Amino acid sequence: MHHDKIEHHPLPCRRLGDGELHHFFGYYNKSTWDRTDRYVLTQRVPMADADLHPGLIAEIGFFDTQDDDRFQKVGQTTAWNWQMGAQLQWLDGAPGRQLIYNCRTDDESAFYPCLGAVIHDVASGVSRPLPMPVYVVAPDSRYALCVDYRRLYVTHQTIGYSDEASLRALPQLDLAPASDGIHVMDLATGMSRLIVSYDALRNFHPVPSMDKAIHWVSHIEINPSSSRVLFLHRWTERVEDETCFLHRLITVNPDGTDMRLLECSDHPLPQLAADFDPNAVGTFDYEKSEYQISHPLWKDDTHIIVWGPHAGSIHYHLYEDRADGEVTVIGADVLTENGHMTFSRTHPDWLLSDTYPDAQTNERILFLYHVPSGVRHDIGSFYTSPTLKKENRCDLHPRWSRDGKRVCIDSIHDGNRQMYALDVASLVDPA
Template sequence: MKKVFETPKNQNYFFGYYDKSPLNSDNSKLLACQSSFNDRIQNQNDVLTLGYFNWKKSDDFIPVAETKAWNWQQGCMLQWLGKELNSKIIYNDRINNKFVTVIFDIETKIKTQLPMAYYTVSSEGKFALCIDNERHYWHREGYNYQGIKNTKKKVSVDIEDGIWRLDIKNKRVIRILSMDSLLNYKPIPSMRESTHYIEHLMLSPNNKRAAFLHRWIMKTGDMFSRLYTINPDGSDLYLLNDSGRMSHFCWRNESEIIGWGGLSNLINAARKYENISKYLIKPVLPLYHKLLSKRAKISNLISGDSYILFQDKTNEKYKVFANVLKYDGHPSCLRSNEDILITDTYPNKDEDFYQKLYIFDQREAMMKEFISIKHNQKFVNSACRCDLHPKVSHDGNYISIDTFTDNYRSMCLFEIGTELEQNAK
């Protein structure tokens, strides 16, 4: 694997989350977000400039739009839209005191505004799924948008919260799942008096299912996460993981999900009960969170976390590659070969603040290649940190990452080597 492009160090450039590719269909245009600063959380007046690089020809940034709805972790959900993946881009913005979706054609300059900010969009560009970003503002620092402080959403449980389906053509928004439905789906004691929200929506490759996390913060400060799948019309809700330990995931194919989390064990089972969590778990939480913040190996031993393979709509789930992939990361599988897994690690003190990018062959259970990049140490444990968030091109030939080395945020583009290309065929 070799680096073929890096954004210039004249400004800060980044893209955002790992489930969206910045590359168009023929990999000639690289989308990017440009910021004039890099060392603090964005405020409501900070404008992010959106554009692209014709990276094979030049390192000149071509600006096309701006947004006020963004964060360092996920950007503004910028990506190419539709089957062509070449002229239309989609992103979120804040306009007239509303979080909205914008579709912009970089060739015709036609801009379309949709009534709700989106989270994940179907591959053909016909519909998207959304969360309530006004509620997210109060409960998810680092992943929220600034500028709208709706105090009605600042409650532990918002009965109007849920998941919405946004029809791209007719601009219609329909709530397909309510928070109340989740609270009444196999309820457990720790749900009571906790703060609930929904995030990390991701459509399957064929757009027939969507995965998401229902999370709640208990009075102990501990987080409980459930992994669900659902049809895009809101039917056939299925609880895939109820251990309470669930982090990043991806669709391996149309029916399997691979993600970082824990299976049921005595510790995870105890967290379902408020009193047990309060008197037995809460006293040791400071030490546990300290271990987690350092991404220490011992934290995985305590929680039992590892990568897990889930079969959708079944109880089939089991740990995979626990002896090789030992840290939480941001996984993706090549569409051309589901056995090739791309993931990364967080910067941590144990690794001298280096972040690693792994290309993992699941059939051989071995690493094929990796790179190692040192993160700006000052921001490692802040919401300003820059995860690599490896993003795979639509044809599986390129990987883009975000970096924060020295004093600039940059995007680096890598071409996957011939050995992996042959395996992907």
Template sequence: MKRQEHKNRKNQLKMNQNYYVHKDTRTIFESPTDGHSYFFGYYDKSPFDATDTLLLTHRTDFDGRPITAEDEAEVGFWNIGTREFTTIGVSRAFNWQQGSHLQWMPPDFQSRIIYNDRRDGQFVSVVYSVDSGEETVHSCPIYAVHPSGRFALAANYERLYFCRPGYNYPGVINRTWDVPIHEEDGIYRLDFYTGEVTQVIRTRDVVDIGYQSELEDCDNWLEHMMWNPNGTRFAFLHRWDSGNEGHRTRLFTADADGRDIYMFPDVGFYSHMNWKNDQVFTIWALVPSGRSKIMQDFSTSSSLLYKTAKLAYQPIKMLLGKKRAARLVRNTAFINYTDQSRELTILGREVLPDNGHNSWSHDERYMLTDTYQDDDCYRHLWIYDSENNSTESIGKFYSLYNDSEYRADLHPRWSRNERMIAVDSAHTENRKLIVLSATRKE
């Protein structure tokens, strides 16, 4: 039975140079094999302009290693129809996961482009005018641009250098920030009209919410800010280094001015998230139940019971694979949270088995997501139908670079009209930016 299911599954996919896509899915665009690596970055923004004809891209002449202070990435865009690439600048403040936060500026997503750079020994952000070619340089790098396009939230990248490998920028080493908690660290707000930078949330104030004395000796930082669609509130993560257990995470939201901060259940583990609408967002996390609390305490103990469980984990992993075995032990799932409440629902428990970078369609029915590599080093691309509680496989992509700072997560992004999907893929030595047609179950 399993052999027949595998055969049927294989017949539903077609191969294209170490990646497979659904038989009804077309490859609309793929960056060329020309010795360069092409990628966009994170999944919380779209590389497509308002017309879905221009595709923002980073281009490098290296791959397969961490980024150094000497490295540069061209920033520009492809014309999907003509296959022409236009360079608009060079970034010296980028990483493999999030790029330089390159993006089309709202609200029109067409006339201006913004990206981070390093100039004169300082991290900055650059706003580029598509029509005139002129640029405006701001004294602060951006993280999450407000939907109005008037201002942006900013992270402290000089601080992230010391505590967030893979999501930091090399090139500026300021030892002032190399402390567990810096009183001036936090989330900042950059006003694009005045250039003024103000602090809206202090890391210290977040640490003091549900205070735990152990945090005083850990590296603490704030990251992954995401605006809800109307820009009335944003979500962010508080993370700290817990030593051999890796980093731990708490989830918060705040209003546009950084006030009215709300903390969600302190389960210790939150991962990829995205807003479904202004009140609800979806996140892969530990389920905040009696069982999950037991498992959380259990997993961080040094008891004989924990040592016994570690031995039992190995045969479970052999049967189910590493990712699914870890999920079984930790009780993790996609959760729909309602902001500023304890209301939650578990999403697709039977059909969404893995952590992924998720984003919702405008009608709130379909969720686009991916997976980390499976045991054969393939990353899977899915569309989840929330009405039917089912998933549709869009494809799977072989990955050369895994479990490292320079891994290539698919980070799937909808086009503006949601008829296309863009992914970053390292199925070859030089990663590629690929655009696929978006198929759905009706």
């Protein structure tokens, strides 16, 4: 058994774009680069920080890294947030060079009124509307999974979309409706259907803490062959305090069959006591909870990497997607706090991740972890302003290039919200 250790390998960090406006990608769960590693998706905004409202515009486009990072705009949207952007992503399974992002519409009769998505073909310049906003698109680009972002705005505001009514007063939502949940949408036709309802989740291996709680799902991810889905089922009686969130890691087929419970972190909640002061909770305390299940992602078609508790202790855990599947601790001695982790598709021994800001220094660490040797390589440290709120924060959210030789992050260390690329070939492909 190897003993984990940490080595420091600071790598040069290059800002993408001219830096005149602010740029960000959002989440860590997909590649910013297109198949050729030439074009890098981005959202462009005029400010580094703002409280979100439905009128704020983000431009949608990409940097051309073979043309001085020239920004090419393809559209704009008002359906976005700082944490996930507009769920902008390349359609890897579609011909040519196509991308998809969420938008607001005028269709009040849509299942989620006035929210949809757009597929844009870069070569033809043609955009095609879809009747639902996407959460994640299958790697084969045949289907997307969709949820209600207005519900997320109530339960987990950081990843939701507001509307004018919810800005005035948060709506009272059904706790676990049978009519809503995770929908699958065919990207060719726009047809959709419900595959997992909140009511079905509440009745799947139920626990008493679910009875009076509101339910939602997040972190929906599809495996590389597009055959299996993971998600987090979350519930709480107090949405204002994320330390009151309860979590389960669940997998299911894209048609809603064969649902499996891989982990449940149900636990007592003293925070629900009437005399508890939620203002005593720090911005990142929730991310450091010993019961938190977060940031699950497929390593391959049958294994999931996640930060969460199992068998009484919290670690980076690798789950096998089976009812009695093996659970393995990854990096027990050096991966000791929550992060946004992804395995390289081209160099599967390498795990890329980050940390949340240190409470004293406000620095976030970017690192690579080599599973066979147990060595963590810290490749950068990035300051973030402590004045940023939870909803407006700028996590590094590191993402691999397609060839596995570069990493892209969002960062605000120089006061501007920008995207940066680091060349990691010297570590993952040593000569």
